[in-house]
Amino acid sequence: MNNDYFSYTGNAFDRSKVDEKPEALKGIRVLDLSHMIFGPKAADVLAEHGAEVIKVEVPYQGDYWRSSTYWGKYWKHSNPMWHFINHSKYFVGIDVKYPRGRELILKLAEQSDIVIENFASGTVEAWGIGYTQTRAVNPKIIYASLSTFGQTGPSRFFPGWDLLAQGASGVISVTGYPDTEHFFKVPDFFGDFYPGFFAAMLIMMALNYRERTGEGQYLDVSQAEIMMRSIFHFTYSNATGEELGRTGNQDPAMSPSGIFKTADGGFVALAAGTDEQFTSLCEVMQRENLATDSRFAETIERLKPAHAEELNRIVAKWIGSLKIADIRKLRETCKFALSEVEDDVSISKDDWRKERGSVVEFNDSMYRKLVMAGSAAMMSETPGRIKWLTRPLGYHNRYIFKTLLGLSESEIGKLEKEHVVGYWDYRVGQRPPVYYNIEEDEIFNYGGENDAK
């Protein structure tokens, strides 16, 4: 029966059929005015599901994340970590500083379903491309303003990043070991990416509502608030009168739980959340007596600090007697949560993730092969997909200006001369890779129907 089920699901989610299936958001246009990670990630989720996302950047300057890097390393003259935040989008360079630039952006907004921005609160309004100005030309617009602290409240104009959202929300204060000086942040700008997904979720709520009622709306998305929504420590503090604080590697809501070291120096995470899971653990450890010990027999008793500590000691000793190979074998039969601690390389190489599509080897016409995260959730009928990696600043200028704004080649030439629209500076992250002949690129040099004008 189980085998039969897996052959059914294997077929339903078959990666080789992705391109034959429809895209759920086809026909939805998103104007992505955002920069760095928080906003662009929200737009990227929509692009992955078929929305036409037009990313607007300042000519010859661009999104700062284009040229950012970890450890000063680049990949084919680009920031490798820029691609998975900005794939399958259209890139145009328009300068809002010029009245004509503002007009062009508003014209794109007029034809869009969704606008996403994450400048300091109020900035887009000051520029004349905010919600109030967009609503005037497009009453059904869903306009999402993303920021650290939100668009209302006394701290609304405070600038911020991921780091500030994590600190202001309480998240950093609960991460690390008790009685130490170290408070760790959640790495890799989790405070941008996770709220970015949350923003995409809110936008999808608004889009479903609009589909039902025809009404658009304004979304005020605060990344610090989203981090706050995700910790139970506030409610814990109210209910018990105590601060939970840092608990190191123990998840205080599961016992035993922790990260342990094996005899051969590997790291393993383990948790038992229910009586059934705990019984399985006792059997595997050959310590059946623990399952009937009054300190451990029931979940609530197991979770009490002294009992949880004792259990963790027992588990640490047991894991310490095993090798990673033993753990791998145990995983095929155990009924409690048990895993290795995986790192960048093991994740990039896991065959099952590639088969699943959560890690994708993408072959791009401009950048060739890159390994990237695929969809975070798989969909059987409308799977998400990567269509192209990033493109240089202004790469889609002609394509978008001609197809959506009805501009002719000479009009575009005039706007270029006036610096209203433009392209890349010869800088890492903005320009095409050196081996790529942009002069022969059909999209960059898009002729279109208006050529005859």
Place this chain on the structure above:
Amino acid sequence: MPSKEKVYSRHMQNKDAAKRISEWSSVLSDIMSTEGKPEALADTVVLDLSYANFTGLIASSLFAEAGAEVIKIEPPEGDPARLMTPYGKTVKGTGIPYIMESRNKYNICLDIHDDADKNRLRALVQKADVLIETFEPGLLDNLGIGYRQLKEINPSLIYVAITPYGQYTEHARKLASIPWSDITSQAESGMAALIGALPGDPEPYNWPTRAGFHAAGYASAVSAVCSALIALFFKRQTGRGQMVDVATADSFSSCVGFPPTIGYVWGKPRPRYGTLDYGLCPYGFFKCKDGYAAVACFRDQDFRAALRILGLWKIEEEWKTLLDRITDDVEKAKILNREIEQAIASMTFDEIFKKFQAFSIKAARSKWRGGGLPVTTKMLRPREVMEVDHWKARNTFFKVDDQYYGIFQVPVTGKMSKTPLRVKRISASIGEDTQQIFEKYGIK
């Protein structure tokens, strides 16, 4: 715009801007209120069968906050997640995380192994738009109530399955009996490997470390809801349902995307980096006289500004450009970090904040570009966060005043002008709504 508000952006200081911003402020005047407003998903019915799995519970909570009718289905003895609570602390027998996520839901009991109850579930599925389940892959299929069978009675059903390794691949089949936990999800998806003290620091502080909250659980839940809503949008247009499959072993790597790309491009894993940052320095929280203050200098001008404020201008020459402050050499990064640490240690947070703010506002007014925008905030503990005026003004905490559970606060966000997310009630008693739901849907 109220004149006492401090504005950082130069774009907001001209005459035109003031007029535009005042119009925008009036649009925002009622955004914090939920009173009398419709709900985005008022037409949506969600069945939540999640079992011993917080990702499922969080996902259905988010639906319920947006107005969906969420029916939480559990066996008569209750969902074991009810007892997954810090140190075993409960309120009237129910765990704190469970209470926090019991938002606007209806609680009914069904035994999925009982034939009569299976038929009741099928009757509910006919009325439902979304079903969320977290059992071992194939378990419900074996019982005749999996996606394959349910789509026959409701072809437009959106079936969301949440498990560690998903519903397909040989790997998922082999490890099907491993249950969900947040700590293993963090560990497998690459999060724990990056948190912890520097390699040379003492054990166990330099071991892989968990984020101190259900970070993997929430990340997976939000992507589950996001995809279910994308499926719901597709269903509104085509009438077609589908299966959504979430593997929590992907939670962090699929959310932030760094691990697979860095693993491939660099070919070696990153070491744990303590309180330093992989990208740049300084970017972190530093101990001051009365707590911890953030110093985050993204651009060169931000760094220069921070040095001037902190009285460290003498070291500017050595750390001039972003490339000098790139942290590939941990020993070098520690030197700059220590300089900042020492400077911050002698100041109170208020001093730091006032200096940073004054500098930023002045720089924003200057017609000369590149004045720098050094930013700071204080690291707050949850109790302190609840006292911040800003969050009070935004109604970020909903006060539950329940006859049974008592009075406490739960965080809520999702400020949508027409259909804001909201907590209407917390209700978590086993089976309390069984009668009402059965009557509503004519189930016997």
